[in-house]
Amino acid sequence: MSVKRGVGLLALLALLGMFASVQPVLAASPYTDNPVVQIVKNVSPAVVNIDVETVSKRSSVPFPFQDDPFFKRFFGEEFRRFSRSVPMKGRGSGFIVTKEGQILTNNHVVEGADKITVTLSDGKTYEAQVLGKDPTFDLAVIKIDPESDLTILELGDSDSIEVGEWVVAIGNPYGFEHTVTVGVISAKNRSIHAQGINFDGFLQTDAAINPGNSGGPLIDMDGKVIGINTAIVPYAQGLGFAIPVDMAKQIMNDLIAYGKVKRGWLGISVQNLTKEFADAYDIDEESGIVVGDVFSGSAAERAGLQRGDVIVSVNNETIKDVQWFVNKVRSQAPGATLKLKVIRNGKSTTVTAKLDEIPDSEGSTVDDESEEGAFEKLGIAVSKLTNELKRQYKIESRAGLVVTEIADGSPAQMAGIQEGDLLREVNGKKLNDVGDLSGAIKKGSRAVVFLVERGGRTFFAALKM
Numbered sequence: 001m002s003v004k005r006g007v008g009l010l011a012l013l014a015l016l017g018m019f020a021s022v023q024p025v026l027a028a029s030p031y032t033d034n035p036v037v038q039i040v041k042n043v044s045p046a047v048v049n050i051d052v053e054t055v056s057k058r059s060s061v062p063f064p065f066q067d068d069p070f071f072k073r074f075f076g077e078e079f080r081r082f083s084r085s086v087p088m089k090g091r092g093s094g095f096i097v098t099k100e101g102q103i104l105t106n107n108h109v110v111e112g113a114d115k116i117t118v119t120l121s122d123g124k125t126y127e128a129q130v131l132g133k134d135p136t137f138d139l140a141v142i143k144i145d146p147e148s149d150l151t152i153l154e155l156g157d158s159d160s161i162e163v164g165e166w167v168v169a170i171g172n173p174y175g176f177e178h179t180v181t182v183g184v185i186s187a188k189n190r191s192i193h194a195q196g197i198n199f200d201g202f203l204q205t206d207a208a209i210n211p212g213n214s215g216g217p218l219i220d221m222d223g224k225v226i227g228i229n230t231a232i233v234p235y236a237q238g239l240g241f242a243i244p245v246d247m248a249k250q251i252m253n254d255l256i257a258y259g260k261v262k263r264g265w266l267g268i269s270v271q272n273l274t275k276e277f278a279d280a281y282d283i284d285e286e287s288g289i290v291v292g293d294v295f296s297g298s299a300a301e302r303a304g305l306q307r308g309d310v311i312v313s314v315n316n317e318t319i320k321d322v323q324w325f326v327n328k329v330r331s332q333a334p335g336a337t338l339k340l341k342v343i344r345n346g347k348s349t350t351v352t353a354k355l356d357e358i359p360d361s362e363g364s365t366v367d368d369e370s371e372e373g374a375f376e377k378l379g380i381a382v383s384k385l386t387n388e389l390k391r392q393y394k395i396e397s398r399a400g401l402v403v404t405e406i407a408d409g410s411p412a413q414m415a416g417i418q419e420g421d422l423l424r425e426v427n428g429k430k431l432n433d434v435g436d437l438s439g440a441i442k443k444g445s446r447a448v449v450f451l452v453e454r455g456g457r458t459f460f461a462a463l464k465m
């Protein structure tokens with residue numbers, strides 16, 4: 001019995017010794033050992049506040065008919081006397097990515113801004129200029145001219161981050177400069193298609209993000225940027241979204257080098273594979289896209305794609321829907337190679353397509369206000385020709401601009417142009433994009449002649465500028 005008691009006592013003492021050795025670890029303070037503190041100290045100098053100012057025309061006196069086209073037509077010049085320029089201000093965030101003062105932020109933060117002011121963490125302010133913007137992925141690069149070296153943020157790897165990992169958001173919510181919030185990655189590859197946002201692939205986080213955080217960094221526990229804070233759900237809590245930094249890297253480099261994004265272009269029109277289509281063509285796959293038009297001379301034509309082909313995967317990734325496919329192609333650089341699994345006539349095959357650069361008339365936005373203003377002066381709103389507009393207005397042609405709106409009493413209406421008309425030429429030159437108008441009209445021109453198509457027939461319409 002004494003031997004057993006001795007063994008038991010030794011075991012007890014050994015166990016107590018183990019607890020004693022563990023005790024210092026258990027007693028470690030979660031406050032003094034918090035890694036977020038050091039992360040914030042390291043990265044805060046690279047996070048900036050962005051103040052923007054846009055001059056807007058407003059009526060200096062309330063008038064019930066100030067937006068009436070009839071009133072503007074007869075009293076336009078006199079009406080301007082009652083207008084005044086009103087500065088509209090906004091705020092956002094950004095972070096420094098190069099020693100030369102280049103800053104990554106959201107496009108919607110600086111869109112339309114007449115003046116951009118950047119404030120660093122030490123209180124210094126600089127005027128900034130826009131190097132490039134990309135509305136598709138809501139990114140922009142602006143630049144300041146610093147007096148000394150700047151702290152920059154290192155871009156991390158958003159693809160490898162996992163749901164549940166801790167992240168830190170730093171920004172300028174509601175003007176409260178350099179606010180720090182902490183949360184986790186709640187989900188990946190979230191899609192939002194509402195309120196002007198049309199994006200797939202967001203990182204979702206419960207780190208508090210509010211208006212003013214837009215353009216600020218989402219940082220991992222290594223102190224690297226893994227996302228650009230972009231969107232919130234205003235009626236919810238703990239629902240914030242960030243653009244993955246891996247998606248932003250190529251876009252940022254293109255914006256710095258070229259002022260725009262060089263995107264890959266396949267050259268097809270597509271629609272979602274429906275159950276009815278799959279049943280009719282005896283296709284087993286549940287998701288994919290159906291090829292409509294194959295544009296002449298495009299990468300798709302060179303690869304041998306045909307109308308009616310069903311594409312079910314890209315580089316061995318299953319296609320979810322049209323939006324996923326479009327984003328996948330656009331995320332590729334010109335010259336990139338895509339391996340497409342295609343079902344044609346019930347048989348599966350694989351084709352390889354080498355992407356071209358997206359044409360300026362495809363998916364681009366107009367930054368030159370003078371081009372949009374030219375159409376506005378004529379009293380019409382136009383849109384690039386899409387399959388949906390073709391069906392809506394029963395248009396057979398494949399090129400031109402569709403008149404989507406026309407102002408009462410405008411020069412266009414006086415010339416007989418109507419909503420749904422297809423504008424094919426301007427002053428003898430083909431018209432495929434808004435920018436083609438300014439290129440076809442000589443400076444100082446007093447008249448514009450459109451070749452208009454309506455109901456399959458064409459006619460000329462002359463308008464005074």
